[in-house]
Amino acid sequence: MFILPDLPYPYEALHPTVSARTLHFHHDKHHAAYVKTVNDLLAGEAQSTSLEDVVRSARGSDNAKLFNNAAQAWNHAFFWNSMTPEGGGEPGGELGRAIAEAFGGLSQLAEAFVTEGAGHFASGWVWLAAEASGGLKVLSTHDAGTLASTPGSTPLIVCDLWEHAYYLDYQNDRKGFLAKWFDTLPNWSFAEAQWRAARGEGEPWRYPAPLAG
């Protein structure tokens, strides 16, 4: 069975951008429910597979429920890792140079990321991703749409656009949430490791392997 990974920081750690109350609901209720549903749907089947493989095989199949829940389980774990209490600031090194090349600089990337996320209709996710061509791109996906197991695209960071991600703290001000999020929380060292993986240096982040039984 797949586990619900703990947050990589205490619930209070992202305050005041994201409150402990939001993280308790978001991780302990929403994320937990997706993981439980995936396990329920896979019950009785061999679970020696990875969540990435579950997403890959469910995508394009007629099992939309399995795809939605597996992708949401994966997206949330990736989202927790996209944030750190020491986040924000300037990404250094090669990633900083790649951002300057692709967008002109970090402030232009922030503008693109916040505009994409604020303009996205209804629920989804906003991503910074590396493309196979070597470029960087900001894009959004609808509902459970994911860049997990997506040929030609490696996610670097993601932010959750579902209302449960921000409504307790920001009510309907998604743009305000995204602007503050981008300023204070992106985990640029995680993003840099993903960017290196996209270029063949090391492995990209993977969801924790399932436990036997």
Ligand code: MN3
């Ligand atoms: Mn969510």
